[in-house]
Amino acid sequence: MACIDARGLRKAYGKTVALEGVNLTVEQGRIVGLIGPNGAGKSTALQAILGLIPHEGELTVLGRNPWTAREALMTDVCFIADVAVMPRWMRVWQALDYMDGVHPRFDRAKAEGFLAKTNIKRMSKVRELSKGMTAQLHLALVMAVDAKLLVLDEPTLGLDILYRKQFYDSLLNDYFDGDRTILVSTHQVDEIEHILTDVVFLDEGHVVLDVSMETYEGRFAELLAAPDQAATARSLGPIHERQLFGRSILIFDGVDRERLAPLGEVRTPGLADVFVAKMTATFPGRERAA
């Protein structure tokens, strides 16, 4: 059974359509990056998956309908929206007590172990913690839950680079064990690129790319074209071209690397570059903004 299965998932707020017929399957044990520009529908998709908003179309998460079975689902699902949602009046010990009292899969000793590695004091209120420490606290709580699915919606927004790196490092080292599934949405594509097993691009409520990272590496190629080969390269149908120090950098989707090799240096493009390529390919007007 897939961890998340969406068929024709649709969500409209009045006349604004946030999601339009999204099909998405996330298997257990994957780390999926949900990537898209502002207003692409990422948060809406995550909220529907978490049972926070009603939706149209079929959606099952761990075999349940999230809208009608939210509290049952939340036994197996953890969620970090962003650093601002921890209640500011709460003290650290209260958060531990509360989680311990309501969550059947919460392991208090584990959470205290994570907290011991930080500078967070038991008596501190959330409002007294820095943004980075609040994120550490929330992560410690979430990592102490033996959940099947972890959903992260811009979890590191507004954090400095040290905390951001640490956040994903502890997630990978102390939490991910190959059985759990992680679904993460963020703008900071390059930071999560190396931890993903799958990537989904969302734009204007549509899925524009849904591939595993193995497929991604075989499928996309970036060519730093030799000056005299640029025209030949262009004839192979790149999905994007940009100039760097007078040389053309072209991104290809599904063109054999054997054919590109003679034309210059070939490597696997970064997610951010493919993202820009994909977004400007669908909506050329965005070129400058992107």
Add this chain to the structure above:
Amino acid sequence: MNGERKIRPFYWSVRRELWEHPAVCFAPAAAAAVGLLGFLVSTLWLARSVAGASPRHDGLMMPYVFTAFAVMMIGFLVSIFYCLSALNNERRDRSIQFWKSLPVSDLTTVLAKAAIPMAVLPVVVMTVILGAQLVMLVLSSLVVLVNGVDPGRLWARVDLRLMWTVLPYGLLINALWLSPVFAWFLLISSWAKRMPFVWALAPWLGLALFERLAFNSTHVIQYMGERLMGGFGEAFSVRGEGKAAIDKFSDIDPVHTFSSPHLWGGLAVAGLLLAVIVRLRRSRDPI
């Protein structure tokens, strides 16, 4: 982690409310503390009035009655302001997303929030009054004793048995009577984006104004007064008529009180409103 750990979402949801709103316990206690302080000063003259002649209304009961009344009024005010912020704050600071990420249903959360004014505060008020009055009694007995007067003369005139019976009974009735008011304020708190206090009162005041101008009558405003403050009359007066205060055990008339259609009607409305609140909390976005 271990098999014996109990999962008690409702209990912890109530605890959570008390963490966020410490005033639920502290405000009634503070009112009692002020009463105690005043009483402490008054003990300077206490021995003389106890030793003196014993007119029926010599004011020895007065501090006990006033303190009880003050604690109850503060409890009522705290209830109203608690209700107005209970479902509004979590949307305003977006912490509702944190709460909803945990396996606690909207029903449990809403019931826990409703339990604060309807169950927790009456118990807090009762406990605080009881505690304060006990301290007063012990303190005044000591003062009287030190001044060489028999404390039995004090106890004969400060008889708290009736008050300690009427209070829990009255607080229960009052909580039931006010339940639709609390539920209404909770509803506004879960619905309004801002200024829940204004939204909670404006429709009623508007209706009252309209009625007064259109029909030159005052039913709405009378009903509001009865619902808001009538609970005390219902609870602490003979036959709930608000005329004579209960001053003997035979005045307590639970059969009459619990057969009042107003009480049951109010409870039904409260239940209905709570059901609407559960739906609202499920679907409302953070502000």
